[in-house]
Amino acid sequence: MVTTDGKIAISEDSAFDLAGYLAEQKIRVEQALDQLLPITDPPTIYKAMRYSLLAGGKRLRPTLCLATCTLLGGTQEMAMPTACAMEVIHTMSLIHDDLPAMDNDDYRRGKLTNHKVFGEDMAILAGDALLAYAFELMASQTEGVPPERVLKAIAHLAHASGAGGLVGGQVVDLESEGKADITVDTLTFIHTHKTGALLEACVICGALIAGAGEGDLQRLSRYAKNIGLAFQIVDDILDITSTQEELGKTAGKDLAAQKVTYPSLWGIEESRTQAQRLIDEAIAALANYDAKADPLRALARFFVERKN
Amino acid sequence: MVTTDGKIAISEDSAFDLAGYLAEQKIRVEQALDQLLPITDPPTIYKAMRYSLLAGGKRLRPTLCLATCTLLGGTQEMAMPTACAMEVIHTMSLIHDDLPAMDNDDYRRGKLTNHKVFGEDMAILAGDALLAYAFELMASQTEGVPPERVLKAIAHLAHASGAGGLVGGQVVDLESEGKADITVDTLTFIHTHKTGALLEACVICGALIAGAGEGDLQRLSRYAKNIGLAFQIVDDILDITSTQEELGKTAGKDLAAQKVTYPSLWGIEESRTQAQRLIDEAIAALANYDAKADPLRALARFFVERKN
Numbered sequence: 001m002v003t004t005d006g007k008i009a010i011s012e013d014s015a016f017d018l019a020g021y022l023a024e025q026k027i028r029v030e031q032a033l034d035q036l037l038p039i040t041d042p043p044t045i046y047k048a049m050r051y052s053l054l055a056g057g058k059r060l061r062p063t064l065c066l067a068t069c070t071l072l073g074g075t076q077e078m079a080m081p082t083a084c085a086m087e088v089i090h091t092m093s094l095i096h097d098d099l100p101a102m103d104n105d106d107y108r109r110g111k112l113t114n115h116k117v118f119g120e121d122m123a124i125l126a127g128d129a130l131l132a133y134a135f136e137l138m139a140s141q142t143e144g145v146p147p148e149r150v151l152k153a154i155a156h157l158a159h160a161s162g163a164g165g166l167v168g169g170q171v172v173d174l175e176s177e178g179k180a181d182i183t184v185d186t187l188t189f190i191h192t193h194k195t196g197a198l199l200e201a202c203v204i205c206g207a208l209i210a211g212a213g214e215g216d217l218q219r220l221s222r223y224a225k226n227i228g229l230a231f232q233i234v235d236d237i238l239d240i241t242s243t244q245e246e247l248g249k250t251a252g253k254d255l256a257a258q259k260v261t262y263p264s265l266w267g268i269e270e271s272r273t274q275a276q277r278l279i280d281e282a283i284a285a286l287a288n289y290d291a292k293a294d295p296l297r298a299l300a301r302f303f304v305e306r307k308n
Numbered sequence: 309m310v311t312t313d314g315k316i317a318i319s320e321d322s323a324f325d326l327a328g329y330l331a332e333q334k335i336r337v338e339q340a341l342d343q344l345l346p347i348t349d350p351p352t353i354y355k356a357m358r359y360s361l362l363a364g365g366k367r368l369r370p371t372l373c374l375a376t377c378t379l380l381g382g383t384q385e386m387a388m389p390t391a392c393a394m395e396v397i398h399t400m401s402l403i404h405d406d407l408p409a410m411d412n413d414d415y416r417r418g419k420l421t422n423h424k425v426f427g428e429d430m431a432i433l434a435g436d437a438l439l440a441y442a443f444e445l446m447a448s449q450t451e452g453v454p455p456e457r458v459l460k461a462i463a464h465l466a467h468a469s470g471a472g473g474l475v476g477g478q479v480v481d482l483e484s485e486g487k488a489d490i491t492v493d494t495l496t497f498i499h500t501h502k503t504g505a506l507l508e509a510c511v512i513c514g515a516l517i518a519g520a521g522e523g524d525l526q527r528l529s530r531y532a533k534n535i536g537l538a539f540q541i542v543d544d545i546l547d548i549t550s551t552q553e554e555l556g557k558t559a560g561k562d563l564a565a566q567k568v569t570y571p572s573l574w575g576i577e578e579s580r581t582q583a584q585r586l587i588d589e590a591i592a593a594l595a596n597y598d599a600k601a602d603p604l605r606a607l608a609r610f611f612v613e614r615k616n
Contacts, residue, residue, distance in 0.1 A: 025334060030438040034424075040471075040472070041476070042471075042476050042479045042480050042483070044479055044483065045476060045479045046471060046476060049471065092436075096432055096433075096436060097482075099432065100426035101409075101427075101429045102429050102430060119409075120409035121409045121410050121482055122479070122482075123408060124404055124407065124410065124432065125404075125435070125475050125478060127474040128400075128435070128436075128439060128475050129470040129471040129476075130469075130470075131439050131440060131470075132439060132466045132467075132469040132470030132475070133437060133461075133466065133470050133471065135443045135462055135466040136462075136463055136466035136467050136470060138589065139459045139460075139462040139463035139466060140463035140466075140467075144457075147454075147455040147456040147458075147459045148455040150459055151447045151455045151458055151459060152447075154443055154447040154459075154462060155443075155444055155447035155448035156442075156448060158440045158441065158443040158444035159440075159444050159448075161436075161440040162436070162437040162438075162439075162440030162441050162444060163348075163350075163353045163354060163357065163437040163440075163441065164348070166352060167353060167433050167436050167440070168349070168350050169352045170433060171352055171353045171430070171433055172350050174429055174430075175350070175352065199340075203526055261361075281402045284408070286547075
């Protein structure tokens, strides 16, 4: 569980200290992000990029990437530029999603959205610059990894970030707005692309950097797809059950926008059951791995237990 | 010279048939772009991407990339995904530049701009998807090239596309609007970043794919920087001297926006002289190369002779 001040308190008995692990990884990732993106010329754009990139958050995406790389025998150092790229892409997608022409949102992570501070033009450009930067980071900062692995990871992340992933999901989401007859299939398309593709990329790219074989990739893909969908179901539930203060962003948005969500199709209790089922399947996909996979198991559980 | 119907007639005596070369490369590039970006699901976004990507144009950027790769002993096939990536990035920058929050333009290449046809939200997303797609193309479609070369090219293009290049130039351009006291230094910063960085990337990435050494990279960078600046000076001149029909986009924009340009600082005649001087320097940078560099020489001359 995450309390509103961001402190993490894990409710269940577990030999693995997820709270400590998440806190440690968050510090590492934020130090890397801060160092990798200094303010240079022209300062406005770097300030706009850093405003959203360093606005906090749990850094779950880079943590998933680092945890997968180390599970397969890689080091955190090998995967750090790739892990940071995941957060960079996530941030760019939030900046563009919040734009007036898109979701038109004023708050994100408890702060004004990028375009409210820097203007719409700078927010568009900050998103563009971050998107390009993710690939620059991976291609120029990765050390100690055979280049063919980095290329595979870039190809996977680029696909997940574009029309075949994140952007494609956002398109169908926008096209579905205000329609009452959205099916579970369409909703699942939206979320496996808009949220799921990048979460899966975190896991798969971490695995590729470590030199994963086909068997590992299949197991980890199953793990990632399940936690991705569970994550979105929980997001939909939290949008209904949480306050703005708890979420750090506008609450009740889906209802106000008359958006079809899992809770609106299934009800809250059934949505919770489905999310738990997906998490159980995700953990079952890790059965081949020993205690080294405990961070991924604990992260999966955390995905349904989180409060924001 | 390019006539208004897009047919190319080269005015000077030259053993090298630039008109034929440009026509041939344009066909190859457009075939590759068409094949590499089929319409899949969700169709709206692919249609929006293809609308701007296949809207014509001289395809000078991919041609520069292919010409540089073959100059250094590489093949067109090795460089084609990278060459296409250059056009993809160029297209995304045009889509986002034309947005209401940016230059707010209704026409581009004689057609309605992307957001006028698909809406502002889809135009933002089409640009995002194209940006990601450029790197997917390079990382997943390049064949017969050692992966470390592809990685270097990706790093260079990503840098040129982001805050250190294209986006950085656009930021200073937006910040300079309506200011009467813009210096030549600021104007040069804008153009070496907004236009020059991507033109240089075309040449440098073509060279990297071919396995260029440090000497080649230095010479070709000098060539590229000079043609890049000349290209922009000519663009500024054409904005004043051409009609909308000739340009295929709104003419007289700079004057209407009270933008400082090279002709507004230097006058048209001096601007022409400076552009010619830069082209002479670009060609001088190719002195080490034999007739294999004729396409690059002819392209440089064409940059100041073009009429749109």
